[in-house]
Amino acid sequence: MRQQKFKLKTLFSVMGLFLLGIGYTYGQQVQVSGNVSDDAGPLPGVSVFIKGTNNGTATDFDGNYEITAASNAVLSFSFIGYKNKDVSINGKTTINVKLEEDVSALEEVVVVGYGAQKKKELTGAVAQVKSEELLKTSTADIGTALQGQIAGVNVVASSGAPGAEANVMIRGLTSINGANRPLYVVDGIPFDGDPKLSINEIETIDVLKDGASAAIYGTRGAAGVILITTKKGKEGQMKIAVDSYYGLQHITSGTPLLNVEDRLYAQFIQGAALSDTRYGNTWTVIEQSPHFLTNNTDLMGVIENDLAPIQNHSLTVSGGRDGLTYSLTGSYFNQEGAIIKSGYDRFNVRANSQFVKGKWNIATGISFRVEDREHAPWGLLGNAIGYSPYQPYLDPDTSQLDNAGDGTGANNLSFLGYQFLQEDNQENNYFDGNLSVTYNFTNNLKITSRVASSYDNGTRITINPKFIAYRDDGSEVTSQRSRIRNLSSLAKKFTWENILNYQKSFGDHNFNFTGVYSSERYNYSEFFAEKSDLASNDITVLNGATADPNVGSGNNPWTQDRESTLIGMLARLQYNYKGKYLLSGAVRRDGSSRFKEEPWGVFPSVTAGWNVSDENFWNPIKNTISNFKLRGSRGTTGNQGIADYTYTPTITLDNDYVLGAGSNQNLVLGATQTGFANPRVKWETSVSLNAGFDLGFFNNKLTLSGDMYETKKQDMLFPVLLPPTAGGGQDAEVTLNVGDMINKGVEFALNYQHNGKFSWNTGFTYTRNRNEITKMSGSNKIIYFDDSSISGHDNDQDLVSALAEGYEGGAFFLIETNGTIKNEEELAEYQQLVPDAKLGDLRYVDFDNNGTIDINDRQYMGSGTPDFEMGLNFSANWKDLDFSMQWYGSFNSEIINGNKALAYKDGTHQDLVYQWTPQNSTSDIPVYRNATHNNYRGQTDYWLEDGTFVRLRNISLGYTVPRDYTEILGITKFRVYVAAQNPVTITKYDGYDPEVGNNGLSTRGIDKGTYPVSSQIRTGLQIEF
Structure with missing residues (x-):
């Protein structure tokens, strides 16, 4: 891999030297x-x-x-x-x-799917972001670059891990089965998930927000559509652009932990409170464990990789002549993790070309991507938070425990050393190519046939090497077994689309018809194998291990083999009269292999618009209100985001069963039904309504757009766990249409452009969305997500996030706390509910008044989804200087601080210095007893915090060297800049970072070992030849 990267770097360098040598003719x-x-x-x-x-x-x-x-x-x-x-x-x-001002931009063309329209003629809710805005962030992720840029588009970091994809939701939660990510379409080709383009490849991004605009993509457009147009060449002399930056990352906050002195003090007052003779006085503690004072281990300082570098380098060559244009972009992105044992490398190469001759237009696009990702060891952050400071330090080179003390401390260090040496590397090689051929029969009629194919080959190898730890006396500490795992995957996709377009004008009546036929086939296969007991840490292949081989394919839970197909047909008619009255209607029909009895779905849409400012009666005020347009739409979209083959049962041969009795017993292979069929599962559908307006003032120097929308989701698809009585074991599930949901919201975008010697632009976005589950099928009106546990207890007692009728998806249901038991009177009263309660314990509220504290006392307490969001962008130019900044605010969301719960449970949180004692009887910090005590139950509001935050996302200052100094070298632009990302965050949240997206639904707002988002500072340069 390193040799391959070196070759690509060398290729770019040679290209640069060659192109710099080209002269000019006068x-x-x-x-x-x-x-x-x-x-x-x-x-x-x-x-x-x-x-x-x-x-x-x-x-x-x-x-x-x-x-x-x-x-x-x-x-x-x-x-x-x-x-x-x-x-x-x-x-x-x-x-x-x-020069004449041109701030109206109404003649600008935006992509709307299977075509393009002038902004003036748009009737749907469509927003555009250009490449210069995207390039202001240092990220490998498209979603992160969009945060705060577009009203109605919610972007939250899933984690701060290198190369992590952000969770992007357009107009709120659109599904409860994880299919909340929008459809990405790159140069007309739909992609499953984030296409992972380099930001340098992108020319524009257009977002289809309303249901009618997205309905032309049928089943795939339910969560909105992001249309990406990559850079293309233009006729003229060859142009070369270089964009490069280098930066450093820093984690700015964290969970406050005890040092060794505070830990000993907290343990002493805990012992006094509990009358524990082990901790009756500090001298007894030190006598029993003298290493407590010699160790002061800061494991967080060990796992944090402060000032980790991040860099990106890009080269673009474009040009064309005689009808042939081309664009070639190569980029390299590298990010070391702010947590050790993590990192991300990515190479992107894209070549676009277009040839126009007579009635023919032939376009090609080829993209190649190589990704290397190093995953941080599982649970590393959580283990570091829970690690006591007086536990010993481990020398990773000698495996020697420093002052190990008792066996428990040594065993804990042995496990952590095992984690520190883990290697978890993933490599993906991706290729896609597309060919588009257009023939113009007449000036009004053309047909386009487009084929695309993609190939993604991935390998993930996890190695836990042999690790033996020794105490000071030379005795060996029991360690984990060495192991190697190999997971290989191959994804292939083929797309074929045929597009007919006919446009005709009859006087002032303008018509445009588009017809589309598309088909897709997707294949995915996965193979898993593992073995234990490596013969040597230097032999990191499966054959280098000697025990417990485990391989699988097909029905093995670790592997998959699946195929799906999708066929779609679209008819769309657009009409306008003098550009004033706008009307569009479309019908999409999709057929999916994921549904057996009802494979076809029909998705109609209609939109209308009125350019009021084009009417004669508007002329008297047109100098003040230069543009006014009203828009409305209704559209239906579908969702097929479920697993393949849910309509057929699955049986797993992995359970042994004893037949016979006494001496005649025989052990035979048994079978368990793990997948239950639902052949009548049907399309999940959404019906969306949108009403909006566009206003322009003072020749459109000031613009304001607003939208109000409502989306009703019906027959939501969700895999439901079955009770053990069904005979399928604890993981048996069936996919059902479980209920209905609604999203309502408003959004506004305000922009002002001032031109002159000092030019500046400011933009403001506001988004408010309300989500509600309006119907849950069956008798169970609440379903808890099985991955939403807190405090390390993976059972129903500690699940905190759920789907519940009458509440938003992913709502928190928690037991209310009412401070600590501070005196004997409160203790006597509370012991009526909890007989074994003691002074200093937390008090829980008996919400259902049944005389006991149990899971039925959980009540609604918000969610990780904000009530509203705001974005503020500002940029200015003066002489050769430029300045820009982007602010983003998320308001009235909640966060469950799982890291705090973990630190309390393990007795390492700094708050425990101030825990309740008879001398500190007003404290609401409960007495530390043990890790499994009820004081540290996960499903309580004790860990709930306000997730509101305002963040300076980006700030940059640049200087462009005057062309008089650079043109002698053939350089048309030479800009240098310094910038910072996430340098300021204003929040009350006490954890690492308030931006806790995780998977966007079941764990959104749950901060438990989430890789923290870091701040960055970088410097860069941009050169054009």
Whole structure:
């Protein structure tokens, strides 16, 4: 792998040196000078280029410029917020230019799926983000780059692990079965999940938010659609762009833990409170375990990799002539983890080309990606939080325990050493290619046929090497067995689409018809194998282990072999009259192999719009309110996001059974039904309504857009666990249509653009969404998620997140606490509920008044989903300086601090210094007793905290070297900058980070060993030739 990376780096370097050597050819030259201005005066920083070349300059602070060009050349003047202007030289030596503002952007084209539309003609809720905004973040993830950029798009980090994908939800929770991620479509090709493009490959991102806009993708559009257009070449001289940055990461917060002195003090007052003779006085403690004072182990300091580097380097070459254009982008992203034993490497290469000749248009796209990911050892953060500071330190080179003391401490260190040496590496090689052929029969009629194929080959190898720890006396500590695991996967997908487009105008009546037929086939296979007892740590292959081989495929729980197909047909008709009255209707019909008896679903949509500001009666106020449009839509989408083959039962041959009696007993192979069929499972459908407006003021310098929406989800798909009486064991489940859900919300986007010597732009977004489960089928009106346990107890007693009728998905249901038992009177009263309660214990509220504290006392206490979100973006340019910042706020969400619960349970949290004692009887921090005591139950509100936060997502300051100094080297742009990501977070949350996304539903807002999000500072440069 390293050799492959070195070869790619060498290739990029050679390309760069070769292209830098290309010179420029000039004709008869003249010196041209002049001034560029607008209605308000001179304009600094205007780009002045010789058209068709990369030669150019920029105006100074007074709007003046000078350039040498051929006497018959054409000068092109461009500036952000103004219309471009071309002027022929015709031998002149002085050319003054006045630019007109162009802040309306209503003629801009946005991608809407199987086509494009002018913004003025849009009737759905569609938003666009351009590449320059995405490049302001240092991330390998597209979702993270979108955070706070678009109203209605909720982005929360799933974790801070290198290369981790953010959870992206468009207009709230759209499914309860995990199918909440939007559909990604890259250059017209749908992708299953995040396509993991380099940000440098992307030209624009268009987001289809309303159901009607997304309905043209049928079953795959229920969670919204993200349309990505990658960079394409343009005719003209070859252009080269280099983008590079290097930065450092830092974890800014954490769980406050005890040092050894505080730990001994907390243990002493605990012993006094419990009348424990072991801790009657500190001298007894030290006499029994003298190493307590010689050790002061900070395991968090060991596992945190402070100032871990992050870097990205990209090279893009583009150009074209005679109808052939091309663009080639290669990039390398590397991120070391802020936690040890983790990291991420990624190479991306993309080549796009297009050839136009006569009536033919042929486009190709090829992408190759190599990923290397090192996963942090399982439970590493949690083990470090729960580790007592007086436990011994382990030298990883000698396996020698320093002052190990008792056997318990040595055994704990032995396990941690085993974790520290673990290697968990995953490699993915990805390739996709597409070919699109368009034939224009007439100016009005064209047909496009597009094929695409992708291939993803992954391997994940986990190695736990042999590890033997020794005490100071030379005795061996029992250690974990060495083991190697190999999980290999192969995913293949083939897509074929045929698109017919016909557009025709009859006077002021404009029609556009689109017809689509598409088919997809997806294959996925997985194979797992493991063995134990490695002969040597130097032999890291399966054959290097000697015991307990375990292999599987097909029905083995660790492996899969599956295939699915999807067929779709679409008809869409768009109409407008004079561009004022807009109407669009579409019908999509999809067939899925995942449904047996009802494989087909029909998804209609209709949208309408009215450009009110184009009416004659609007003219008197048009100078003030320059644009006003009303929009409305209704659309139906589907969801097939369930496992394959749920309509057929599965039986596993993995249980032994004893037949016979006495001496005639025989052990025979038994079978268990682990998958129960539901052949009548049907489509999950969503019906969405949207009403919106677009306003522009003062020639659209100030714009405001707003939307109000409602989405009703019916027949939600969910795998339901069956009781053991069904005969399928504890993991048996069946997929059912379990209920209905609704999302309601409002969103606003405000933007202001000011042009001049000091140009600036600010944008504000506001999103409020309300989610509710309106119906749960059957008698069970609440289903707890089995992965939402807290405090390490994996049973129903400690599950905290659920689906419940009348509440949002992933709502928290917890037992209320009422402080500690502070005196004998409170103790006597509380012992009526809990007879064995003692002074200093937590008091729980008997919510159902049945005279006992049990799981039925849980009550609703919010969720990890915020009530509303806001984003604020600001950018400014003055002379050669540029500045930008992005703020994001998430309000009124809740977080369950599982790390705090773990630290309390293991007696390592700093709060325990202030626990209840007879001398500190007003404290609400319970007495520490033992890890399994009721004081540390997971399903209580004692761990619940306010998750509201406001964060400075990005801030950057850049300087562009004047072109007069760089053009002699053939450089048209040379910009350097410094930037910071997540440098400021304002929050009351006491844990690592308030941005706790996890899987986006069942564990959203549950912070238990989640890899923390780090802050970053970086410096970079951008060069264009």
